[in-house]
Amino acid sequence: MGDYSIHFSANLARSHGLEQAIAFAVMQQFQAFRQNKNGWILISDDDWTSKLPFWTIETIHSSLNQLRVQGLIEIHQAGNTLNPKCLYRIVKKTSTSGLPIVNSIPPQASGNRNAIGTGNTTGNTNNTNLQQNPTFSRSGPMPEQWHPDPHVIQQLTRLGIPENFIQEAIPEFVTYWKESGKHAISWGAKFQERVRKLWMEHETKVASNKIPAPITKEWQPSQDARDILIRDGIDPEFIKDSVAEFLLYWMERGSAEITWNNKFVSHIRHQWQKFCSTIEHSTNPTRIPKNWQPSPECFDIARMAQIDVEFVKEQIKPFVLYWSDSNQTSTSWNTKFVQHLKWSWAKRHQLDNIGQSVSHEKGSAHHQSGHTANQSFIERHQDTSWADEL
Template identity: 40%
Template sequence: IGGSWQPSQDAVRQLAQLGVTKEFAQQQIPQFVAYWRERNVPRHSWESKYIKEVWRQWQQAESTSHRRSREVSVTGEWQPSQDALDLLIVKGGINPNFVDDAVPEFILYWRDRGDVSSTWNSKFIQHVRRQWQFYTGMMEQDSMPRSMPAQWQPKESVYDVLQMANIDRHFAQQTIPEFVLYWQENGTPQASWSTKFLQYVKRQWARHNQPQSASGTDGKQQGSNSKGRIRDRNIIDALSDRSWAS
């Protein structure tokens, strides 16, 4: 192929009929010529080769453009699709409340990162499945209900799950006194205090990062003593509701 090779008007028209713009077709000429000059391979028809190559490049560009047009950032109102929920709950056997409690932490992490994607549902499915696998492992280790001991501490595996959820370890550790106090006063034995604590931290993390509670309720909670904090209605709700931890 010659260094000054150019496609004919007929080749450009054929590409236009395929939806390829004239500008795009012309942009591919230097690369096409350089590539085949380096290989020094003779061709009977450079035109047909050029048309095929430009058409392939155009399809790739269109596919990339379409994918990017579907990429969005995560908003505070994001929710997993019904298909994603079916995969997790119906086919995966994951507790619906466990899935629901994973949404706020997922939103917070990806919103803070500022990423855009067209596959948020796939990311969420992976996010939940990894945590559920660790969670069920903890449940299998604990089977005998027992009362809350005064010096209770969560298992290290709890922090592993919280790390997967992108929840700060220090935040979790700060909630231990109020958690222990509540269940000592409540007196109800539980088979797995670690999973109960995991549930509690996930819900408190979601509340802690709600924009409307950035000042006020959370600030007051952090500034008061444990017995004062445990009487807060939000804390009581977080400790006593939901059904995936037991």
């Protein structure tokens, strides 16, 4: 079979899963030339695998059963053991829930041998098989060595469920259904529903045992939170620089939260989006101009970070002087200035163990007043530790 494209709904993939969206799109292709007057479509396993050669038949069955559970399609068993097939019908939008799979032919199909029109004599032969074998079913008992397909585990992990949690649920699931002796069309779908329910119960229990608490100056985002943000394409240095402003903002408000990591992730995503949309990046690195001034967007970002406007203005001249004397180039002086602001603001408020590290240690204190004044003047004009990490 030649190469071809499958066009599926992005909205359906987001709301019901990628596999379900692809299977639904293929069913719509079959619907275009196989649907009978009552809306039923006769599709065999061979038909499915010819259209979806990159999936196993078990994966296809699981996706179809998920569509049924989600109320998007109806399924009726048909065919025989040598040529397994089903009757499918896409549920109209007015329907509110999926119908259960039944091991019988719907009246619309059984009452008319030509109800399933395929356009050739094969369609009539198939209908004969439908009437001779109305009780064929693909369902079966729980296998002895059952294990969920990789795509089932992948779908669960996309929901944020840890893989070790999924693996721990398998033995109990298998034991329960083996002892019950019941049959099922798709054990993968049943397992998926069971694990999702267990995870919701687990999260509810964990949340109920946690007590909201205010943030402390020692707080740092977890590595998981950092990894999530880095996977979103956010610069690790931007994440690191933003901890200080996050702490300052919430410490001043005294709010209590169960998990500060979630709030931090949301805050950084918002800040990064604002940062990327307002700061222009040049493709050619240049030296900083003598009369350089930060863009208005820098002041906007500073206000969002609760940095005093007067403090921002105070930082401009020493910033320009340092980088002008260093003869270094940059593609965005606005970016460096924003990073410098966050570091300097955190240093002024003396937030321990956050922000950028200071590489220059202060010398020992002197008791002479004249010497102290001179040292203060020298330190004020030679301390460039704020630029070390830029």
